[in-house]
Amino acid sequence: MTDPDPLGSRTIVIAGLGLMGGSLALALRGRCRRILAVDPDPGTRRLALANGVVDEIEAEPAGLLPKADLIVLAAPVRACLDLLDRLPDLHPASPVVMDLASTKGEITAGYRRLPERFDPLPAHPMCGKENGGLEHAEAGLFEGAVFVFTRLPRTSPTARRLGEQIAAAVGATPLWLSPEDHDARVARTSHVPYLLAAALTAATPAAAAPLIGPGFRSAARLAGSDPAMIGGVLFTNREEIGSALADLRAELEALAALVAGGDETALLAALAAVSRKYGSLLEAAGPGRPA
Numbered sequence: 217m218t219d220p221d222p223l224g225s226r227t228i229v230i231a232g233l234g235l236m237g238g239s240l241a242l243a244l245r246g247r248c249r250r251i252l253a254v255d256p257d258p259g260t261r262r263l264a265l266a267n268g269v270v271d272e273i274e275a276e277p278a279g280l281l282p283k284a285d286l287i288v289l290a291a292p293v294r295a296c297l298d299l300l301d302r303l304p305d306l307h308p309a310s311p312v313v314m315d316l317a318s319t320k321g322e323i324t325a326g327y328r329r330l331p332e333r334f335d336p337l338p339a340h341p342m343c344g345k346e347n348g349g350l351e352h353a354e355a356g357l358f359e360g361a362v363f364v365f366t367r368l369p370r371t372s373p374t375a376r377r378l379g380e381q382i383a384a385a386v387g388a389t390p391l392w393l394s395p396e397d398h399d400a401r402v403a404r405t406s407h408v409p410y411l412l413a414a415a416l417t418a419a420t421p422a423a424a425a426p427l428i429g430p431g432f433r434s435a436a437r438l439a440g441s442d443p444a445m446i447g448g449v450l451f452t453n454r455e456e457i458g459s460a461l462a463d464l465r466a467e468l469e470a471l472a473a474l475v476a477g478g479d480e481t482a483l484l485a486a487l488a489a490v491s492r493k494y495g496s497l498l499e500a501a502g503p504g505r506p507a
Contacts, residue, residue, distance in 0.1 A: 222374055223248055223381040229284035231277060231299055233260050233269070235345060236316045237290030238353030241269050243386040245355075252280045260350050269350070281306045286378065289315035293323065293448040300326035303334065312375045314339050314382075318402065319452040320366055320395035327368060337375045338366035340398065341388060342406075346440040359387035360503055366395050389502075403456035408464060410446055411457070413438040 310333040327336035343361035383390040417439040
């Protein structure tokens with residue numbers, strides 16, 4: 217018999233109660249049976265209980281994971297990979313397993329190693345902040361965002377329906393992609409923008425600090441991201457990031473040649489073309505969340 221409300225009847229265990237996991241817990245409060253969490257940080261556990269973010273929280277997964285019929289891996293990507301490898305020993309039944317990791321190639325390989333009793337639902341909500349941690353979590357983080365899901369051959373119709381319900385519950389738009397398409401696209405829209413912000417910051421001398429205004433702040437904002445978190449993302453999407461950086465390098469060299477060449481007409485024509493493309497990209501992306 218088909219479960220008419222797979223989300224409302226679920227006990228969810230979120231592994232990792234930082235920005236993404238905490239925001240998901242806040243957004244799903246009252247929309248599922250129970251929300252439990254696992255996080256190794258004692259400060260996060262105290263904050264979660266004090267603010268009623270979850271019903272229960274523990275430091276280790278062994279106590280709470282067996283209670284879940286939906287497991288959400290919301291830790292950094294390498295911690296997600298470690299948890300995927302440990303799941304067969306931590307959960308005796310057949311839960312749906314979803315992750316929020318920013319790359320999908322290695323994650324989906326981890327899902328394929330799970331016993332058949334696990335129902336995989338790889339996911340990645342396209343939202344976030346440069347500041348992590350539960351203290352920055354908010355229930356509205358996902359509103360207006362695209363929530364990417366990857367359907368593996370063994371992903372059940374129930375898991376697919378559950379993913380759609382989760383996206384609707386948090387105000388996001390679901391988008392189903394292959395792992396390869398996902399990683400190729402986010403290399404250009406998320407991972408390389410971080411590296412570009414990092415390079416801009418590294419190349420800016422301290423003497424320029426008094427002249428920093430909105431342009432630099434918006435362009436370099438991602439450089440404030442947690443290096444430990446972003447490092448795992450970058451190293452699990454190296455091939456696609458390398459390809460995207462090669463494209464970016466070619467565009468920068470072309471612009472540098474135009475600036476050095478002194479042909480103002482040619483430079484303005486190139487910048488006008490870029491401005492038109494920027495507009496068309498934003499139009500295709502939709503309103504999304506404000507930066």
